[in-house]
Amino acid sequence: MSNPAVHLNKATFTISAPDIRRLPEDVGIEVAFAGRSNAGKSSALNTLTNQRGLARVSKTPGRTQLINIFEVAENKRLVDLPGYGFAKVPLEMKKKWQKALGEYLEKRECLQGLVVLMDIRHPLKDLDRDLIEWAADSELSILVLLTKSDKLSQGKASAEVLKVKKNLAPLNADITVQAFSSLKKTGMEQANNIICNWLVKADALESEI
Ligand SMILES: Nc1nc2c(ncn2[C@@H]2O[C@H](COP(=O)(O)OP(=O)(O)O)[C@@H](O)[C@H]2O)c(=O)[nH]1
Ligand SMILES: [Mg+2]
Numbered sequence: 005m006s007n008p009a010v011h012l013n014k015a016t017f018t019i020s021a022p023d024i025r026r027l028p029e030d031v032g033i034e035v036a037f038a039g040r041s042n043a044g045k046s047s048a049l050n051t052l053t054n055q056r057g058l059a060r061v062s063k064t065p066g067r068t069q070l071i072n073i074f075e076v077a078e079n080k081r082l083v084d085l086p087g088y089g090f091a092k093v094p095l096e097m098k099k100k101w102q103k104a105l106g107e108y109l110e111k112r113e114c115l116q117g118l119v120v121l122m123d124i125r126h127p128l129k130d131l132d133r134d135l136i137e138w139a140a141d142s143e144l145s146i147l148v149l150l151t152k153s154d155k156l157s158q159g160k161a162s163a164e165v166l167k168v169k170k171n172l173a174p175l176n177a178d179i180t181v182q183a184f185s186s187l188k189k190t191g192m193e194q195a196n197n198i199i200c201n202w203l204v205k206a207d208a209l210e211s212e213i
Pocket of ligand 2: 045046047060061
């Protein structure tokens with residue numbers, strides 16, 4: 005069942021920003037999507053919002069250098085963060101994007117949950133691990149999507165999910181790991197539910213204060 009209070013398919017593009025100073029005011033709730041370049045971040049955003057062209061899907065990795073904001077409802081936003089770890093980009097450019105990514109993660113108060121996307125065939129590279137460990141330390145809720153699961157048999161995909169779960173268990177954090185395919189829409193409903201819950205959970209917390 006999807007959450008009645010928010011619908012990801014209502015998402016509309018708001019702004020692309022090269023750094024956090026150019027973002028909307030830091031109020032409300034944001035759920036951010038992060039992952040290596042080419043991990044399938046834009047495709048997942050399009051699938052989850054049921055809008056083909058919302059986040060540009062690039063065949064050229066390393067292109068998404070900006071922080072892209074999509075508003076789902078008033079003060080509820082999805083955030084497409086710059087991809088990391090793509091080698092064929094000049095160092096100066098890389099430094100700039102990584103700075104925007106680092107600053108966003110460190111300073112954005114309204115960040116409620118982090119979706120980390122990793123290709124199911126190459127999960128938990130060093131930078132992925134750094135990001136997940138940082139998010140766990142920061143007590144963020146984390147949803148790990150193992151993307152392009154259509155590239156593996158169901159058995160192999162399940163085994164990979166289990167492996168990643170075991171690997172992250174010692175972090176003792178609020179982490180959900182699941183297989184995901186934008187092509188086949190695998191895991192879409194579960195991911196959608198988790199993200200919508202994050203977007204409304206903070207409302208409940210705010211009204212308690
Ligand atoms: N087979 C398959 N390919 C995918 C899937 N998701 C993304 N891709 C492909 O992977 C490449 C990178 O996708 P993109 O969403 O642009 O990745 P991003 O750089 O993380 O935003 C593109 O060529 C996509 O068509 C998927 O679920 N299955
Ligand atoms: Mg992208």
